[in-house]
Amino acid sequence: MNLAALVLGIFLIAVAVYTASDPLSRARPWVSFDDIERAPQWAKDKQRTRAWLYSYVVGLMGVLFVALGLAL
Secondary structure (H helix, E strand, C coil): CHHHHHHHHHHHHHHHHHHCCCCCCCCCCCCHHHHHCCCCCHHHHHHHHHHHHHHHHHHHHHHHHHHHHHHC
């Protein structure tokens, strides 16, 4: 069991859950302020979609590291 990979995986899963729990305020703003002023609902939907995608990728990477940590 590789403890470093296991801890990194758990940390990545925690970051993914934290970001997914409130995608509008806990993620880096990927939408420009001009878009927010022009179409606020579209900008919120775009921010939410990108934050969920980020959370999904980081969470999968965390699961991969947990599996790797348990396998080694």
